[in-house]
Amino acid sequence: MKIMSNKYILLLIIAVLSRLVIFFTAYIYLDGVNFPYSLCQWDCGWYLSIINNGYDNVPHGYPEGNVANWPFFPLFPILISVIKLILPLNSINSALLFNNGIFLVFIIILYQYVNPLIGEDNAFKGVAAFCFFPFTIYLSIPYSESLYLTLLFLALKYLNKHKYWKAVFCGMLLSVTRNGGVFFVIILFSQYIPFLFKEIAEKKSIIKEVLNFAFLVLTFPVLFELYCLYLYIKTGDALAFIHIQRGYGRIVGKSPIETIVSLYQNPEPYTLYCLIALFVGILSSIWIIKNKMIGIGIFSIVPLILTLYTGNVAGMSRYSFLSLSVIILFIFQYSKLSLLYYTFGLFCMINVFIMFVYFWINGYSYMI
Amino acid sequence: MNYNLKYYYALFLLLFWHLYILLCYASPSVSDMYYQYYINGSIQKWNRGVGSKYLFGDLIDFRKGGNSSLYVLGGFSGQEKKGTWTCSEYIYIYLRPNTETKYDINLYMSAVPFLNEKHQNQYIEVIVNEVIVKKINYTLGEIGQNIQVIRVNNDIINSNKGNIVVKIRAKGLVSPWELGLSDDTRKLGVYVESIMLKEVEK
Numbered sequence: 001m002k003i004m005s006n007k008y009i010l011l012l013i014i015a016v017l018s019r020l021v022i023f024f025t026a027y028i029y030l031d032g033v034n035f036p037y038s039l040c041q042w043d044c045g046w047y048l049s050i051i052n053n054g055y056d057n058v059p060h061g062y063p064e065g066n067v068a069n070w071p072f073f074p075l076f077p078i079l080i081s082v083i084k085l086i087l088p089l090n091s092i093n094s095a096l097l098f099n100n101g102i103f104l105v106f107i108i109i110l111y112q113y114v115n116p117l118i119g120e121d122n123a124f125k126g127v128a129a130f131c132f133f134p135f136t137i138y139l140s141i142p143y144s145e146s147l148y149l150t151l152l153f154l155a156l157k158y159l160n161k162h163k164y165w166k167a168v169f170c171g172m173l174l175s176v177t178r179n180g181g182v183f184f185v186i187i188l189f190s191q192y193i194p195f196l197f198k199e200i201a202e203k204k205s206i207i208k209e210v211l212n213f214a215f216l217v218l219t220f221p222v223l224f225e226l227y228c229l230y231l232y233i234k235t236g237d238a239l240a241f242i243h244i245q246r247g248y249g250r251i252v253g254k255s256p257i258e259t260i261v262s263l264y265q266n267p268e269p270y271t272l273y274c275l276i277a278l279f280v281g282i283l284s285s286i287w288i289i290k291n292k293m294i295g296i297g298i299f300s301i302v303p304l305i306l307t308l309y310t311g312n313v314a315g316m317s318r319y320s321f322l323s324l325s326v327i328i329l330f331i332f333q334y335s336k337l338s339l340l341y342y343t344f345g346l347f348c349m350i351n352v353f354i355m356f357v358y359f360w361i362n363g364y365s366y367m368i
Numbered sequence: 369m370n371y372n373l374k375y376y377y378a379l380f381l382l383l384f385w386h387l388y389i390l391l392c393y394a395s396p397s398v399s400d401m402y403y404q405y406y407i408n409g410s411i412q413k414w415n416r417g418v419g420s421k422y423l424f425g426d427l428i429d430f431r432k433g434g435n436s437s438l439y440v441l442g443g444f445s446g447q448e449k450k451g452t453w454t455c456s457e458y459i460y461i462y463l464r465p466n467t468e469t470k471y472d473i474n475l476y477m478s479a480v481p482f483l484n485e486k487h488q489n490q491y492i493e494v495i496v497n498e499v500i501v502k503k504i505n506y507t508l509g510e511i512g513q514n515i516q517v518i519r520v521n522n523d524i525i526n527s528n529k530g531n532i533v534v535k536i537r538a539k540g541l542v543s544p545w546e547l548g549l550s551d552d553t554r555k556l557g558v559y560v561e562s563i564m565l566k567e568v569e570k
Binding site (some may be wrong): 058063065066109113137211214215218219221222225228229232236237238240241243244247251253270 | 378384389396397398407415
């Protein structure tokens with residue numbers, strides 16, 4: 001128990017150090033000017049608009065006036081608004097405090113999740129290295145990724161312990177954090193159905209178990225649907241968060257193959273970078289499925305494929321490299337490295353991490 | 369027994385809730401322009417949800433360099449020397465007059481249908497603010513059909529919160545390629561040269 005506690009403390013220290021890398025790097029590159037406000041780039045502005053002014057009544061943003069903040073789900077802005085009420089901080093500082101605080105919680109939950117799967121030492125090594133995974137920058141800036149991944153791994157942890165109602169509660173919160181959260185139902189199905197059959201076989205009370213399952217599945221989307229109802233009342237369109245994507249250049253209905261071919265036909269550095277990210281996401285999902293985590297694999301791959309259906313791959317690197325399957329693959333494989341490769345990899349990652357911070361604060365488009 | 373009943377009631381409530389949300393998904397209560405742009409995808413420009421400012425009597429010119437792109441939100445091909453082809457079943461023109469009119473409107477449309485020996489008829493409907501104001505059946509060889517003057521009641525003109533939406537619905541479109549005439553695969557309706565709305569005293 002004492003050793004466990006020590007590992008938790010060590011992990012927390014490593015996690016804090018990794019976040020300090022972000023803030024120190026940003027501060028040094030910015031020369032203190034506009035710090036920490038330059039950490040708010042791209043979609044951060046949309047979240048701030050929700051925190052400060054609520055959801056838009058009509059599309060208005062961009063020169064064409066055809067975008068609105070509806071695709072940005074409400075849980076993250078609500079929590080930041082609550083922090084703003086409690087503490088004398090502005091929106092950006094509240095969001096930074098929240099995300100970096102919850103990152104520490106996430107690291108502990110991640111460790112607790114992978115610990116039974118790969119063993120204590122490997123879990124520690126893998127999670128410690130993950131703190132410096134360059135894409136974790138998105139867990140420290142005012143985006144909803146930090147909250148999303150924390151809830152996701154918490155839900156997975158509960159699922160593994162067969163605490164389904166707690167898992168569903170986390171899933172409900174997930175579904176109002178990011179639009180991909182609603183696909184958690186895939187993992188729920190994949191884990192609950194074998195459990196259901198086992199329970200039925202043991203207890204032979206089919207009706208009660210099936211009813212319980214029906215309750216879980218029917219309760220899961222309620223919060224998501226509440227957001228849809230809110231949009232319906234506000235805008236007249238319950239699916240406004242999908243439909244508004246057209247304003248962002250995402251037109252639903254393209255075939256994924258057609259999208260990939262067109263990206264190869266009109267190659268640009270950014271789109272090729274996104275394609276590589278996509279393939280990493282797909283391959284890691286296949287690896288996850290091969291390792292009998294079918295629900296997790298499908299859950300990771302579905303948002304990537306759906307993005308391809310819109311013909312626009314902007315943000316693919318973030319979706320892919322912070323997908324469940326890539327995180328698990330990273331921790332599983334990185335933890336197996338020898339000390340030499342582990343240290344060398346860590347050195348490289350910290351360098352890329354620093355570069356990412358520089359790219360981010362300067363608003364480079366491939367960091368979207 | 370009671371416990372089971374509560375279970376079923378709760379299940380029923382949940383099902384009812386989901387059904388209600390499904391109905392909300394299926395029946396958006398939005399403006400025509402929102403529907404056409406965001407949901408249906410049949411118009412290509414959002415234009416901030418309103419038509420471009422228009423003074424009655426101004427000519428909407430569809431010839432190369434003309435001002436039609438200000439008002440056209442979808443369904444047209446690119447401007448050509450003498451006009452612009454409609455190339456989908458529906459075309460959309462959104463106008464926002466400065467003031468409500470107390471007069472009826474004459475809609476002048478100068479357009480040539482895509483007709484030839486292999487495609488001798490073209491049926492179109494001119495729709496203003498969701499009311500069909502004219503049905504035209506163009507026929508090959510018929511004279512005097514290229515300039516249409518369509519009277520529109522001022523109730524129709526003023527019925528759309530200050531916007532005038534002119535739709536032209538063309539049925540049974542074919543492309544020159546389908547008829548074996550050229551490589552052009554656009555399904556052509558009418559070749560519009562100009563449209564004008566002018567107030568007419570009662």
